[in-house]
Amino acid sequence: MDRHELSALAHADHPIASPVSEGTVGRLLERAVRRPDAHLLDLGCGSGTWLLRALEAHPGATAEGVDISDAGFGRTRAAAADLGIADRLELSRQDVTEFRSGRKADVVLSVGSAYAFGEVLPALDAARRHLADDGVVLFGDCFWEAEPSAALRAELEDGPQKYADLATTIAAITDHGWTPVYGHVSTLEEWDEYEWCWTGSLARWALDNPDHPDHEQALRASNAHREGWLNGYRGVLGFVVLLLRRTD
Numbered sequence: 728m729d730r731h732e733l734s735a736l737a738h739a740d741h742p743i744a745s746p747v748s749e750g751t752v753g754r755l756l757e758r759a760v761r762r763p764d765a766h767l768l769d770l771g772c773g774s775g776t777w778l779l780r781a782l783e784a785h786p787g788a789t790a791e792g793v794d795i796s797d798a799g800f801g802r803t804r805a806a807a808a809d810l811g812i813a814d815r816l817e818l819s820r821q822d823v824t825e826f827r828s829g830r831k832a833d834v835v836l837s838v839g840s841a842y843a844f845g846e847v848l849p850a851l852d853a854a855r856r857h858l859a860d861d862g863v864v865l866f867g868d869c870f871w872e873a874e875p876s877a878a879l880r881a882e883l884e885d886g887p888q889k890y891a892d893l894a895t896t897i898a899a900i901t902d903h904g905w906t907p908v909y910g911h912v913s914t915l916e917e918w919d920e921y922e923w924c925w926t927g928s929l930a931r932w933a934l935d936n937p938d939h940p941d942h943e944q945a946l947r948a949s950n951a952h953r954e955g956w957l958n959g960y961r962g963v964l965g966f967v968v969l970l971l972r973r974t975d
């Protein structure tokens with residue numbers, strides 16, 4: 728199976744692909760959605776669960792999600808149909824760097840997806856292009872909660888994106904013309920729940936499907952992920968979600 732199919736299995740128990748609880752998601756969305764007919768756009772929406780939660784809570788809202796993988800869309804579309812809100816949710820498989828829309832959004836989400844644009848500031852620039860004048864951005868990304876070892880830094884900063892401590896991360900965003908009007912830093916409990924769900928649902932699938940040709944791959948991936956987490960970034964990598972408005 729490819730990494731998107733593997734990720735969809737790993738997110739069976741925790742469809743939000745970020746270390747935030749359902750309570751946190753609800754609270755952040757409550758602050759972000761400020762008008763009954765709000766339109767939301769999620770750049771790198773994963774399964775689209777943030778949007779599903781927003782539409783459940785706001786019967787007049789509409790939402791569009793874009794992701795390079797549609798591996799999680801089926802489950803979310805089925806949930807939206809069950810809830811009678813499928814007509815307000817559009818999920819598209821597309822590279823966000825190529826995504827263009829004729830419609831401005833009142834809320835643009837980019838949670839855990841900044842790396843699609845290389846790093847934080849280009850991701851925020853992209854969000855801004857889609858944002859209504861008085862809109863808000865719900866932006867989530869990692870930061871270093873504690874100083875990482877050189878090996879861990881090399882492992883997690885192997886792409887264009889580099890992390891900083893929380894204060895430095897937020898200073899870069901404010902210097903770029905954004906003001907946080909709310910925020911949430913993931914707790915260790917939220918991280919642990921996320922990682923146990925990730926590794927656990929994948930391991931459970933592998934053990935439940937011993938005859939599947941991919942079961943060994945899934946079990947190896949679960950074990951490697953758990954070891955990387957427990958021996959590496961647990962308590963060192965942080966995650967923050969900011970509700971941002973333009974300063975100007």
Ligand SMILES: C[S@@+](CC[C@H](N)C(=O)[O-])C[C@H]1O[C@@H](n2cnc3c(N)ncnc32)[C@H](O)[C@@H]1O
Pocket residue numbers: 742743744745770771772773774775776777793794795796821822823824837838839840842843844
């Ligand atoms: C950590 S997940 C976060 C998903 C979602 N925002 C959430 O919090 O549940 C990052 C997502 O970004 C998507 N992604 C990465 N690069 C992308 C690209 N170039 N275009 C669209 N989506 C991309 C991945 O497929 C993945 O679903």
